[in-house]
Amino acid sequence: MRHIISLLMENEAGALSRVAGLFSARGYNIESLTVAPTEDATLSRMTIVTVGSEDVIEQIIKQLNKLIDVVKVLDLTEGSHIERELMLVKVRAAGKEREELKRMADIFRGRIIDVADLTYTIELTGTGTKLDAFLEAIDQSVILETVRTGASGIGRGDRILKV
Amino acid sequence: MELTGAEIVTRCLAEEGVEFVFGYPGGAVLNIYDEIFKQSKFKHVLVRHEQAAVHAADAFARASGKVGVALVTSGPGATNAITGIATAYMDSIPVVILSGQVPTAAIGLDAFQEVDAVGITRPCVKHNFLVKDVRELASTIKKAFHIAATGRPGPVLVDIPKDVTYHKTEFAYPDTVSMRSYNPVLKGHSGQIRKAAQMLLEARRPMIYTGGGVVLGNASEQITELAKLLHYPVTNTLMGLGGYPATDRQFLGMLGMHGTYEANMAMQHCDVLLAVGARFDDRVIGNPAHFAREQRRIIHVDVDPSSISKRVKVDVPIVGDVQQVLDELLKLLKASKEKPDEAALNTWWTQIELWRSRNCLKYNRESEIIKPQYVVEKLWEVTRGDAFVTSDVGQHQMWAAQFYKFDKPRRWLNSGGLGTMGVGLPYAMGAQLAHPESTVACITGESSIQMCIQELSTCKQYRMPVKIVNLNNRYMGMVRQWQEFFYGSRYAESYMDSLPDFVKLAEAYGHVGMRIEKTADVEAALKEAFSPAMKERLVFMDFITDQTENVFPMVEGGKGLSEMILAEEL
Numbered sequence: 001m002r003h004i005i006s007l008l009m010e011n012e013a014g015a016l017s018r019v020a021g022l023f024s025a026r027g028y029n030i031e032s033l034t035v036a037p038t039e040d041a042t043l044s045r046m047t048i049v050t051v052g053s054e055d056v057i058e059q060i061i062k063q064l065n066k067l068i069d070v071v072k073v074l075d076l077t078e079g080s081h082i083e084r085e086l087m088l089v090k091v092r093a094a095g096k097e098r099e100e101l102k103r104m105a106d107i108f109r110g111r112i113i114d115v116a117d118l119t120y121t122i123e124l125t126g127t128g129t130k131l132d133a134f135l136e137a138i139d140q141s142v143i144l145e146t147v148r149t150g151a152s153g154i155g156r157g158d159r160i161l162k163v
Numbered sequence: 164m165e166l167t168g169a170e171i172v173t174r175c176l177a178e179e180g181v182e183f184v185f186g187y188p189g190g191a192v193l194n195i196y197d198e199i200f201k202q203s204k205f206k207h208v209l210v211r212h213e214q215a216a217v218h219a220a221d222a223f224a225r226a227s228g229k230v231g232v233a234l235v236t237s238g239p240g241a242t243n244a245i246t247g248i249a250t251a252y253m254d255s256i257p258v259v260i261l262s263g264q265v266p267t268a269a270i271g272l273d274a275f276q277e278v279d280a281v282g283i284t285r286p287c288v289k290h291n292f293l294v295k296d297v298r299e300l301a302s303t304i305k306k307a308f309h310i311a312a313t314g315r316p317g318p319v320l321v322d323i324p325k326d327v328t329y330h331k332t333e334f335a336y337p338d339t340v341s342m343r344s345y346n347p348v349l350k351g352h353s354g355q356i357r358k359a360a361q362m363l364l365e366a367r368r369p370m371i372y373t374g375g376g377v378v379l380g381n382a383s384e385q386i387t388e389l390a391k392l393l394h395y396p397v398t399n400t401l402m403g404l405g406g407y408p409a410t411d412r413q414f415l416g417m418l419g420m421h422g423t424y425e426a427n428m429a430m431q432h433c434d435v436l437l438a439v440g441a442r443f444d445d446r447v448i449g450n451p452a453h454f455a456r457e458q459r460r461i462i463h464v465d466v467d468p469s470s471i472s473k474r475v476k477v478d479v480p481i482v483g484d485v486q487q488v489l490d491e492l493l494k495l496l497k498a499s500k501e502k503p504d505e506a507a508l509n510t511w512w513t514q515i516e517l518w519r520s521r522n523c524l525k526y527n528r529e530s531e532i533i534k535p536q537y538v539v540e541k542l543w544e545v546t547r548g549d550a551f552v553t554s555d556v557g558q559h560q561m562w563a564a565q566f567y568k569f570d571k572p573r574r575w576l577n578s579g580g581l582g583t584m585g586v587g588l589p590y591a592m593g594a595q596l597a598h599p600e601s602t603v604a605c606i607t608g609e610s611s612i613q614m615c616i617q618e619l620s621t622c623k624q625y626r627m628p629v630k631i632v633n634l635n636n637r638y639m640g641m642v643r644q645w646q647e648f649f650y651g652s653r654y655a656e657s658y659m660d661s662l663p664d665f666v667k668l669a670e671a672y673g674h675v676g677m678r679i680e681k682t683a684d685v686e687a688a689l690k691e692a693f694s695p696a697m698k699e700r701l702v703f704m705d706f707i708t709d710q711t712e713n714v715f716p717m718v719e720g721g722k723g724l725s726e727m728i729l730a731e732e733l
């Protein structure tokens with residue numbers, strides 16, 4: 001099963017490598033990992049998307065909690081939550097492709113954020129599945145470059161991860 | 164008044180009540196050594212290799228219950244320390260390792276003797292720090308001691324760049340530590356403890372299985388009282404020996420790969436299992452699928468939540484300090500009007516006695532060639548079971564565990580988790596310094612002892628009267644045993660050729676050496692070595708033992724606990 005794990009950790013040098021090292025040393029999967037400081041500069045928030053059986057996920061959460069720099073861990077997938085990922089796609093856009101790509105971007109509620117003679121860069125947010133769907137919906141041969149942030153997640157309503 | 168970083172280091176160690184620092188100097192730590200020279204609060208023990216510094220600090224911790232301290236220089240000093248750190252990590256031993264580092268401005272530039280100590284040690288420490296600012300030095304050292312000793316203990320490394328050791332700041336040692344990200348759970352969940360009590364009382368075929376956590380958590384008294392109260396059988400893991408008195412009738416011996424027949428059978432066939440401070444590792448329960456074939460309910464008490472349900476699903480998990488949890492459990496059991504079913508318990512004990520009567524540890528006592536088991540048995544007699552015993556890794560380690568009956572905790576020091584050959588002698592040094600008046604014996608093999616043999620020199624310098632019992636079978640015996648069983652007796656590279664004359668070697672280092680070749684001479688040699696005349700001397704006893712002897716019982720890798728090979732079956 002796919003799980004989205006959110007964690008708050010001390011914003012210390014090397015904290016990221018402790019988490020990454022834990023996953024590689026124990027052979028856990030990482031589908032994506034994002035990290036950035038929070039409004040409290042001493043804390044970083046990380047979102048890890050991983051895949052594993054219930055037993056493995058239980059161990060992952062316990063092992064993350066064991067890291068000294070980790071303050072709090074939450075398995076977002078255990079309750080209702082929102083997941084978003086940002087993708088930037090550079091596409092070849094010449095002639096009548098321009099119209100078609102604009103239309104597709106609109107359907108997926110994307111925005112064209114850079115326009116050049118022969119290319120568009122489209123910005124898209126959503127769940128990973130939605131981003132995948134967009135890439136499948138457009139003509140594969142026009143895709144020049146894609147970059148994705150990996151998922152970030154947050155609990156719905158009063159499900160709050162805070163110190 | 165402002166102090167330099169180096170002064171701060173020594174002041175912090177003094178504040179922590181450190182008695183011994185095991186170390187080895189080098190460029191990056193010279194300022195710290197200069198301060199060590201000027202102070203008298205703690206003693207520095209100069210080892211002959213950094214690996215031994217960490218092993219000795221680790222042993223000091225195991226034997227005393229305090230935090231061990233090691234000090235090494237940057238680069239090769241730090242890398243030499245790694246085996247020691249990983250060994251301590253696997254066995255959850257509280258050690259603080261201070262390592263020198265190149266000056267902060269040189270970090271990352273491949274400076275002379277630079278290694279990324281924090282990066283290299285990360286997977287084998289409980290935590291580590293790189294101190295970049297002298298103002299954070301004292302609080303970091305405080306945290307290091309706190310983290311090493313609390314919760315599930317473990318090694319913590321503090322990497323100190325050279326410039327930090329000469330920068331100055333006001334010194335104030337914090338009294339307490341508070342970390343929002345680190346608050347180990349101590350008190351067990353009362354509801355769970357109540358469930359555990361109930362389950363224990365309902366048992367018809369109970370079993371108590373305890374590991375290193377009981378020794379480290381100082382809970383031997385509690386577990387002994389509990390077992391006595393219920394009259395339930397007890398087994399210990401290799402790390403847990405001494406947690407329950409081995410000479411007591413309720414003790415079934417060690418369990419696991421080389422555990423006794425009765426312990427392994429009882430473990431496999433019990434209906435309620437109380438596991439305390441143990442982690443169901445592969446050398447203990449064998450194949451988990453085979454273990455799960457038998458229906459049993461499991462109560463698991465451990466300070467580390469990640470040890471619970473890692474390899475075996477448990478019914479009543481209790482996270483907490485084992486001593487506190489057992490205290491609470493005892494209170495409930497004593498207050499309960501319910502008692503265990505006596506008839507069922509009698510039937511169970513009858514079964515256990517039947518298993519015990521297989522006498523699975525028997526060996527040929529008539530042999531003229533020295534049997535290693537015999538040496539350990541005699542050692543136990545001669546030292547009246549009261550020695551601190553260290554071992555290396557191999558057959559001799561298993562014989563030590565099987566035949567030296569430990570009645571008290573913290574008396575048995577060995578590398579259970581990492582299985583590090585070479586720990587025996589440095590472990591004996593740490594134990595001897597922790598208990599200067601006690602008898603310390605190192606049971607080793609001719610291969611293992613050569614891995615840290617240089618420490619004979621340290622023993623001379625600090626007058627450590629360790630008694631070395633070398634079970635010399637001219638083989639890496641444990642490797643030879645596996646090759647005999649599983650590789651058609653092709654003894655690839657497991658013969659120990661060109662051995663030194665250990666008697667002369669011991670003498671060259673200024674110690675006493677003995678060579679014992681006949682069974683008839685074993686007892687006299689041991690008596691001499693442990694006599695008052697040798698009280699101040701290190702004695703190296705080289706016992707020439709039977710090369711063909713194997714360790715039994717044995718559970719082959721991948722097999723189930725009850726599928727043991729016994730000596731008589733071969």
Ligand SMILES: Cc1ncc(C[n+]2csc(CCOP(=O)(O)OP(=O)(O)O)c2C)c(N)n1
Pocket residue numbers: 555556557558559560582583584585607608609610611612634636638639640641642
């Ligand atoms: C550092 C290290 N290298 C290799 C091994 C693998 N190993 C385990 S037991 C053993 C043989 C030990 O021989 P010896 O010390 O003579 O003891 P014996 O088994 O003969 O009693 C070896 C090589 C190990 N445990 N540690």
